[in-house]
Amino acid sequence: MPASPEWLERLDTALPDIAAHFGTPFHIYDERGIRATGERLKRAFAPIAGFREYYAVKALPNPHILRILFDMDFGFDCSSIAELVLARQVGARGADIMFTSNNTTQDEFAAALSDGGCLLNLDDISLIDNVPHMPQTICFRYNPGSQRSGNAIIGNPAEAKYGVASHQILEAYRRAQARGAQRFGLHTMLVSNERDDTYMRETVAMLLALIAEISAALNIRFDFINMGGGLGIPYRPDDMALNLDALALDAAAQLTAFQAQYGYAPALHMESGRYLTGPHGVLVTRAINHKDTYRRYIGVDANMSSLMRPGMYGAYHHISVVGKGDHGEAVVNVVGSLCENNDFFATQRPLPPIEEGDLLIIHDTGAHGHSMGFNYNGRLRPQELLWHADGRVTRIRRAETLADHFATLDCDGAGLEA
Numbered sequence: 001m002p003a004s005p006e007w008l009e010r011l012d013t014a015l016p017d018i019a020a021h022f023g024t025p026f027h028i029y030d031e032r033g034i035r036a037t038g039e040r041l042k043r044a045f046a047p048i049a050g051f052r053e054y055y056a057v058k059a060l061p062n063p064h065i066l067r068i069l070f071d072m073d074f075g076f077d078c079s080s081i082a083e084l085v086l087a088r089q090v091g092a093r094g095a096d097i098m099f100t101s102n103n104t105t106q107d108e109f110a111a112a113l114s115d116g117g118c119l120l121n122l123d124d125i126s127l128i129d130n131v132p133h134m135p136q137t138i139c140f141r142y143n144p145g146s147q148r149s150g151n152a153i154i155g156n157p158a159e160a161k162y163g164v165a166s167h168q169i170l171e172a173y174r175r176a177q178a179r180g181a182q183r184f185g186l187h188t189m190l191v192s193n194e195r196d197d198t199y200m201r202e203t204v205a206m207l208l209a210l211i212a213e214i215s216a217a218l219n220i221r222f223d224f225i226n227m228g229g230g231l232g233i234p235y236r237p238d239d240m241a242l243n244l245d246a247l248a249l250d251a252a253a254q255l256t257a258f259q260a261q262y263g264y265a266p267a268l269h270m271e272s273g274r275y276l277t278g279p280h281g282v283l284v285t286r287a288i289n290h291k292d293t294y295r296r297y298i299g300v301d302a303n304m305s306s307l308m309r310p311g312m313y314g315a316y317h318h319i320s321v322v323g324k325g326d327h328g329e330a331v332v333n334v335v336g337s338l339c340e341n342n343d344f345f346a347t348q349r350p351l352p353p354i355e356e357g358d359l360l361i362i363h364d365t366g367a368h369g370h371s372m373g374f375n376y377n378g379r380l381r382p383q384e385l386l387w388h389a390d391g392r393v394t395r396i397r398r399a400e401t402l403a404d405h406f407a408t409l410d411c412d413g414a415g416l417e418a
Contacts, residue, residue, distance in 0.1 A: 003030070003033055003279040003280055003282075003363065003364070004030065004032065004033050004036070004280075007030045007032065007033055007280075007387070008320075008361075010387075011028075011282065011322075011361065012320075012322055012323065012361075014393075015284060015322050015359055015361070016322065016359065018284075018385070018393055019284060019286065019359055022383065022385060022393075022395060023383075023399075024284055024285055024286040024301055024302075024359070024382075025283060025284060025285040025286070025300070025301055025302035025306055025382045026283075026284055026382050026383045026384065026385050026399075027281055027282070027283050027284075027306075027365055027366075027369055027370050027382065027383075027384045027385070028281065028282060028284060028384070028385040028386070028387055028393070029060075029065060029277065029280055029281040029366055029384070029385070029386050029387065029396075030280040030281070030366075030387050031068060031386060031387060031388050031389045032387075032389050033279065033280035034065070034068055034069070034276060034277055034280045034366075035068065035072065035389065037275070037276055037277075037279070037280065038053075038069065038072045038074065038276055039072070040244070041053060041244065041272070041275070041276070042072070042073075044244050044245050044247075044248035045248045045251070045252075045268070047248075047252045048248070048251060048252050048255060048267075048268050049265070049267065050224065050266075050267025050268065051267065051268050051269070052073075052074070052075055052267065052269050053074045053075070053269075053270055053271070053272060053276075054074065054075040054076055054077040054097075054098045054226070054269055054270070054271040055069045055074050055075070055076055055077065055271070055272065055273060055276060055277075056077045056229050056271050056272065056273030056274075057076050057077060057078050057079075057083040057086060057087060057273075058077075058079065058083065058273065058368075058371060059273025059274055059276075059277060059278070059366075059367035059368055059371065060273070060277045060281070060366060060367055060369075060370070060371060061082070061083060061086055061371050062370075062384060062396055062397060063086055063089050063090055064386055064396040065277065065386075065396075066086060066087065066089075066090045067090045069276070070090045070091055070092060070096075074276075075092065075095070075096040075097060075098060075269075076092050076096065076097050076098070077098045077100065077229070077271035077273075078097055078098070078099050078100070078112075078118070079099070079100050079101070079102055080108065081107065081108055081111045084097065084099065084111055084112060084118070088115060088116070093115070093116030093117075094116045094117050094118065095118075095119055095137075097112075097117075097118035097119065098118065098119045098121055098139075098187075098226065098269070098271065099112040099118040099119065099120055099121060100121040100123065100141060100187065100189075101120070101121065101122055101123045101124075101127060102123050102162065103123075104123070104127060104130070106130070106132070109130065109131055109132055110132060113131075113132065113133065113135060117135060119137060119139060119185065120135050120137070120138055120139065121139040121140065121141055121185070121187050121226070122138065122139070122140050122141065122164075122172070122176075123140075123141050123162060123163060123164070124163075124164060125164055125168045125171065125172045125175070128172065128175045128176055128179060131179075134176060134179040134180045134181050135181070136180075136181065136182050136183055137181070137182075137183040137184070137185065137223065138176045138181040138183075138184060138185070139184065139185030139186065139187050139224075139226070140164050140169065140172050140173065140176075140186060140187065141162060141163045141164060141187045141188060141189065142163055142164055142166075142169055142186060142187065142188045142207075142210065143157050143162055143163025143164060143165055143166075143188070144157055144166055144188070144190075144206060145157055145165055145166055157190055162189065163188070163189075169210070169214070170213075170214055170217055170218070173214055173218055173220065174218060177218060177220065183223050184220055184221070184222050184223060185222060185223055185224045185225065185226060185266075185269075186207055186210060186211050186214075186222060186224075186225050186226070187225075187226040187228065187269075188203060188206070188207060188226070188227065188228050189228030189229060189230065189271075190203060190228065190230070191230040192229075192230045192232075192274075193230065193232040193233070193235075193274060194230050194231065194232045194242075195232035195233075195234070195239065195240060195241065195242045196242075197242055197243045197244070197246050197247040197250075200227060200230075200231070200247050201247060201250045201251065201254075203227050203228070204225070204227055204250070204251045204254050204255075204268070205254060207225040207227065208225065208254060208255075208258050208266075211225060211266065212258075212261075212262060215262070221264060221266075222266045223266060223267060224266045224267040224268070224269050225266050225267075225268060225269070226268075226269040226270065226271065227251075227268065227269070227270050228270065228271055229270060229271040229272045229273055229274070229275075230272075231244070231270075231272045231274070231275035232274070232275070233274055233275060233278045233279050233364060235315070235316050235317060235318065235363075235364050236316055236318065237318060242275070251268060255268065273367050273368075274367040274368065276367075277366040277367050278364050278365075278366045278367035278368075279363075279364050279366060280366045281364070281365045281366025281367070281369060282361045282362060282363050282364070282365055282366075283302060283306055283307050283361075283362040283365045283369060283382075284359060284360070284361055284362075285300040285301055285302035285306070285345075285359070285360050285362065286300060286301050286357065286358070286359055286360070287299070287300055287354050287355065287356050287357065287358045287359075287360060288300060288301050288356060289356065290354070290356065295332075295333055295348070296330065296331065296332045296333065297332065297333045297334075297335050298332050298333070298334045298335070298351075298354050298360075299335055299336070299337065300334060300335070300336060300345070300360060301337075302336055302345075302362075302382060303335075303336025303337050303338050303343050303379055304336055304338050304340065304342070304343040304344075304376075305336075305338070305373050305374050305375060305376065305377075305379040305380070305381055306336075306369070306370070306373060306381065306382050307345065307362060307365055307369050307372075308368075308372040308373070308374070309368060309369070309372070310344055310345050310346070311340070311342035311343055311344060312342075312372075317345060317346075317362050317363055317364055317365065318362075318363040318364065319334060319345065319346055319349065319351060319360055319361065319362055319363070320360070320361045320363070321351060321352050321354055321358055321359070321360055321361075322358065322359040322360070322361060323358075324352035324353070324354075324358070325352060326351070326352070327350070327352065328350050328351045328352035328353065329350060330350065330351060330352070330353055330354070331348050331349065331350050331351075332346070332348075332349060332351055332354065333346065333347050333348065333349070334346040334349065334351075334360065337377075337379070338376060338377050338379060339377055340376070345362055370382070370384055370397070375400075375405060378402075378405060380399060380400035380401065380402070380404070380405060381399070381400045382399050382400075383395055383397055383398050383399040384396050384397035
């Protein structure tokens with residue numbers, strides 16, 4: 001669901017005052033937009049009994065945002081101790097948390113299974129024996145290999161490090177059952193930022209066919225299937241949006257047919273991150289320099305440590321200039337200050353004339369923006385702001401400081417004589 005045009009209008013009017021008060025750069029998120037998209041998701045899937053969204057914490061790991069989503073009865077998809085801590089800080093326990101392991105340590109398993117536990121989703125058959133104690137409910141992440149294609153971001157499933165292979169999946173459930181598991185789920189995650197609802201429909205069909213096969217072989221029922229995340233958003237103004245209603249209607253029909261054939265239907269879970277919050281955040285940065293060499297460069301006070309996606313993936317993020325819109329004839333590169341040539345937000349992009357001091361809005365940073373930040377060159381990650389539904393704007397994460405950056409150098413110097 002795209003960002004609300006009304007919010008973007010409010011931003012264009014209010015950003016000069018917000019930037020003057022808080023300073024730049026910053027990510028700012030729209031509570032109204034997040035709630036509107038969440039409600040739309042719930043309405044679309046309401047006909048499916050047991051449907052639940054598990055927000056992917058990695059997309060925007062800020063407790064103020066997670067609290068909004070938990071208030072809407074969404075659970076959380078976690079994959080690290082830090083993400084578990086954040087989810088539990090806002091009240092999530094037990095079945096509110098889906099913990100998907102990936103090269104999981106014993107410490108991570110212990111954290112996942114403590115403090116109310118979670119729905120444990122194992123990434124590999126070898127992990128069955130590594131779990132300290134087998135929970136009553138167990139789930140496996142399935143990788144169909146060459147049976148399915150991925151997409152440009154995630155790539156070919158057969159080349160992915162994630163998931164239990166087709167020839168291992170039946171044995172995985174058999175071994176989990178032997179260790180005491182009594183309830184079961186099946187999960188997959190095959191694409192990222194996918195706007196073709198057909199692919200997602202096929203994923204639901206794949207999961208239902210597989211649980212029917214496993215159920216027949218092991219005489220078990222499945223409590224849920226989890227179709228993963230990967231629902232895409234229109235980053236470019238002319239991108240077609242995902243047809244969420246068509247996906248929900250088809251999933252409901254498939255589950256109804258499964259119920260008629262097998263006498264029960266599993267609940268449907270998903271773990272969207274980008275779809276829920278991506279369009280409802282922007283990175284605001286100020287133009288501080290211009291340079292004319294073989295190309296025209298606009299230097300800004302944010303850099304790749306604030307938003308990695310363009311430099312890492314070549315991802316497109318739309319840019320507008322406060323008070324000037326997003327259309328122009330001047331072809332520019334918008335760049336940061338890192339000693340890396342891929343430290344850019346836009347390359348050869350037509351934009352309005354930009355003067356030093358202008359505020360630029362880099363759109364759709366509400367997922368995989370701040371969370372992918374880093375500290376190369378000693379550059380510090382920016383602050384985060386929340387535009388509340390009641391009209392207040394508050395800081396929900398302060399900018400990093402040099403003291404933060406150097407804090408880990410304050411260690412005891414303990415050594416080992418080798």
